[in-house]
Amino acid sequence: xxxxxxxxxxxxxxxxxxxxxxxxxxxxxxxxDAAQSILGQDATPETLAAxxxxxxxxxxxxxxxxxxxxxxxxxxxxxxxxxxxxxxxxIASRLPNSLLLAGLSTxxxxxxxxxxxxxxxxKPNSVFDRLTTFLSILALSTPSFLIATIIVLVFSVWSGLFxxxxxxxxxxxxxxxxxxxxxxxxxxxxxxxxxxxxMTRAILITQLQEPYVETAMLKGAxxxxxxxxxxxxxxxxxxxxxxxxSLNALISGVVFVExxxxxxxxxxxMVDSVSSRDLPLMQACAxxxxxxxxxxxxxADLIAILANPKLRTE
Amino acid sequence: METTSASxxxxxRLRLPNWPLLSMIGAVIFLFxxxxxxxxxxxxPYEPGExxxxxxxxxxxxxxxxxxxxxxGRDVLSRIMTGAKYTVGLxxxxxxxxxxxxxxxxxxxxxxxxxxxxxxxxLMDTVNSLPSTIFALVAVAGFGTSIPVLIxxxxxxxxxxxxxxxxxxxxxxxxxxxxxxxRVRGEGNMHIIFREILPNIIPNLLTHFGIMFIxxxxxxSGLSFLGLGIQPPEADWGALVSENMVGLSYGAPAIFAPxxxxxxxxxxxxxxxDAVSHQKKDR
Numbered sequence: 001x002x003x004x005x006x007x008x009x010x011x012x013x014x015x016x017x018x019x020x021x022x023x024x025x026x027x028x029x030x031x032x033d034a035a036q037s038i039l040g041q042d043a044t045p046e047t048l049a050a051x052x053x054x055x056x057x058x059x060x061x062x063x064x065x066x067x068x069x070x071x072x073x074x075x076x077x078x079x080x081x082x083x084x085x086x087x088x089x090x091i092a093s094r095l096p097n098s099l100l101l102a103g104l105s106t107x108x109x110x111x112x113x114x115x116x117x118x119x120x121x122x123k124p125n126s127v128f129d130r131l132t133t134f135l136s137i138l139a140l141s142t143p144s145f146l147i148a149t150i151i152v153l154v155f156s157v158w159s160g161l162f163x164x165x166x167x168x169x170x171x172x173x174x175x176x177x178x179x180x181x182x183x184x185x186x187x188x189x190x191x192x193x194x195x196x197x198x199m200t201r202a203i204l205i206t207q208l209q210e211p212y213v214e215t216a217m218l219k220g221a222x223x224x225x226x227x228x229x230x231x232x233x234x235x236x237x238x239x240x241x242x243x244x245x246s247l248n249a250l251i252s253g254v255v256f257v258e259x260x261x262x263x264x265x266x267x268x269x270m271v272d273s274v275s276s277r278d279l280p281l282m283q284a285c286a287x288x289x290x291x292x293x294x295x296x297x298x299x300a301d302l303i304a305i306l307a308n309p310k311l312r313t314e
Numbered sequence: 315m316e317t318t319s320a321s322x323x324x325x326x327r328l329r330l331p332n333w334p335l336l337s338m339i340g341a342v343i344f345l346f347x348x349x350x351x352x353x354x355x356x357x358x359p360y361e362p363g364e365x366x367x368x369x370x371x372x373x374x375x376x377x378x379x380x381x382x383x384x385x386x387g388r389d390v391l392s393r394i395m396t397g398a399k400y401t402v403g404l405x406x407x408x409x410x411x412x413x414x415x416x417x418x419x420x421x422x423x424x425x426x427x428x429x430x431x432x433x434x435x436x437l438m439d440t441v442n443s444l445p446s447t448i449f450a451l452v453a454v455a456g457f458g459t460s461i462p463v464l465i466x467x468x469x470x471x472x473x474x475x476x477x478x479x480x481x482x483x484x485x486x487x488x489x490x491x492x493x494x495x496x497r498v499r500g501e502g503n504m505h506i507i508f509r510e511i512l513p514n515i516i517p518n519l520l521t522h523f524g525i526m527f528i529x530x531x532x533x534x535s536g537l538s539f540l541g542l543g544i545q546p547p548e549a550d551w552g553a554l555v556s557e558n559m560v561g562l563s564y565g566a567p568a569i570f571a572p573x574x575x576x577x578x579x580x581x582x583x584x585x586x587x588d589a590v591s592h593q594k595k596d597r
Contacts, residue, residue, distance in 0.1 A: 015439075022444075026453055026456045027455050137585075141528060141532075143532045143535055145536055146573045146576070251445040252533070256536060256540075270448070275541065290445065293445050
C-alpha cells in the first residue's frame with residue numbers, strides 16, 4: 001500500500017509541474033505587451049525598454065519560465081501588473097473568502113446529495129426517484145450563471161430576504177455572515193448537488209443488485225440497513241472519486257457565483273485579471289486552482305485506496 | 315447475400331428510433347434549434363443589430379416584438395435567432411472535433427508501443443484533470459478571444475475525455491469473443507479496429523458526444539457571460555443574458571428568453587443522451 005501511495009504522490013507532483021508549465025506557456029502566448037499595457041499610449045521606446053528590463057521581460061522566455069517556476073517553489077508569485085503590489089498579498093486577501101464559500105457549499109452539497117442519491121437508489125423508479133432524477137438533470141443542464149441569477153431574482157429582488165451583493169469584507173457578526181453567505185452557498189451547492197446525487201445513485205444502484213445485498217435482506221436486515229451498512233462501504237471509493245470530479249463543477253460554479261454576487265474571492269480576481277491581462281496575477285490564480293483541485297483529487301484517491309481492503313492490505 | 319444485408323441495415327436506419335416519449339420531445343426540440351442555427355440569420359423578423367424601439371428598452375413581450383426588446387431597444391427574438399449559430403454550432407463542431415481526435419489518438423495509442431500508450435494516457439489525464447473553466451480563462455488570457463481560438467482551445471480541453479471514453483469502450487469490446495474470432499480468421503489490426511470494434515462502440519461515442527455537447531455549451535455560454543467569449547456586436551445566448559442584466563430587477567424577457575433557450579437546448583440533449591444510453595444497456 002505504501003508504494004502505491006508513494007506512486008500516487010510522485011505522479012501528483014509531476015502532474016502539477018506539467019500543469020504549471022502549461023499555464024505559463026499558454027497564458028504567455030502573446031509576447032511581451034505587459035510593459036506596453038502598463039505605460040499605455042505615452043510610452044517612449046526608452047521608458048518601455050527600461051520597464052521591460054526592470055520586469056525581466058527582456059530575458060528569453062525560457063529564463064523567465066525558470067525564474068517563475070523557482071519563485072513558485074519558494075512561494076513567491078511575483079508582482080501584480082495592475083498596481084505593483086506583490087501577488088501574494090493580493091491572493092492572501094482573497095483566498096480565504098473563496099475557501100469559505102467553497103467549503104460551506106461542500107458542507108451543504110455532500111450530505112444532501114448523498115442522502116438524495118441513496119434514497120433514490122433504494123427505491124428506483126419510485127415517484128421520489130423520478131423527481132430527484134428530473135431535478136438533478138435540470139440542475140445539471142442549467143448554466144451556473146443562470147442558477148445564481150434566478151436565485152438573486154427570487155430571494156433578493158422579489159422578496160428582499162437577502163442582499164443581492166455579498167460584500168463579505170463588511171461583515172462583523174455571525175448573523176451578518178449568514179445573511180451574506182446564504183445565497184452564494186445556495187447557488188453553488190445547487191449546481192453541484194445535481195451531479196453528485198446522480199452519480200451516487202448510479203454507482204449505488206448497480207451495487208444493490210449484487211447477491212450479497214439480497215442475502216443481507218433475506219437474513220432480516222432492513223432495506224435501509226442493507227443499503228447503508230452493507231452496500232455503501234463497498235462503493236465508498238468510487239463515490240469519493242466521483243465527488244472529487246464534481247469539484248470541477250464546483251470550481252467553475254465558484255467563478256460565476258463570485259462574479260454575480262460581486263463576492264471578493266479568488267475566481268473573481270482571476271476573471272478581472274484576465275480582462276486586464278494582468279498575467280502574473282492570473283497565472284498565480286490558475287496555478288492555485290489547479291493545485292488545489294489536484295490535491296483534492298489526490299486525497300480522494302488516497303481515501304479510495306484506504307477504503308478498499310484489497311488495496312489496503314496489499 | 316450482399317444486397318439483402320445492405321437493404322436490411324438500410325431499413326433499420328430509416329425506422330424512427332424506438333425512444334421514450336420524453337426523449338423524442340428532446341430530439342424535436344434539438345432539431346428545431348439546429349434548424350434555427352442553420353437558417354436563423356435568414357429568418358429574423360428584424361435586423362438583429364437594428365434599434366427597433368429605442369424608446370422602450372428592455373420592453374415586455376408584445377405582438378411586434380415577441381420576446382421583448384433588449385437594453386438598447388433591439389429585438390430579442392432576432393438576436394436569439396442569430397446567436398443560435400454560436401450557441402448550437404460551436405459546441406457541435408468542437409464536440410465533433412474532440413471526438414474525432416480522441417478516436418484517432420485512441421487508435422494510435424493502442425497500435426503503438428506500450429510506453430506511448432502510458433505517456434499518452436498520463437498527458438490526457440493531466441489535461442482532463444484541469445478545471446475546464448479555469449483553463450479556458452488561461453487560454454483566453456494568452457491568445458485573446460476569437461472564434462477560432464475558442465474552437466481550438468475547447469477542442470483541446472475535451473480531447474482527453476473523448477480519448478478516455480473511446481479507449482475504455484474499445485477495451486471492453488476488444489475482450490469480446492467475436493474479436494478473438496476475427497483474429498483467428500487472420501484479420502489485420504485495421505480490419506479489427508474499423509470493422510469490428512468501431513461499429514460496436516458507436517452508441518458510446520454518441521452518448522459521449524451528447525455529454526460533451528452539454529458541457530461545452532455551458533462552458534461557452536459561461537465564457538460569453540463573463541464577457542470573455544463571443545465578442546460584440548455578435549452575441550451568443552450567454553452574452554445576451556449578461557448584456558441585459560440591468561433588466562433583472564423587473565424580470566425583463568431579454569434576460570430570461572435567451573436563458574430559457576439555452577436551458578431547453580441542454581435539457582433536450584440530456585434527454586436524447588438518456589435514450590441512447592438506455593438502449594445501449596438493453597442490448
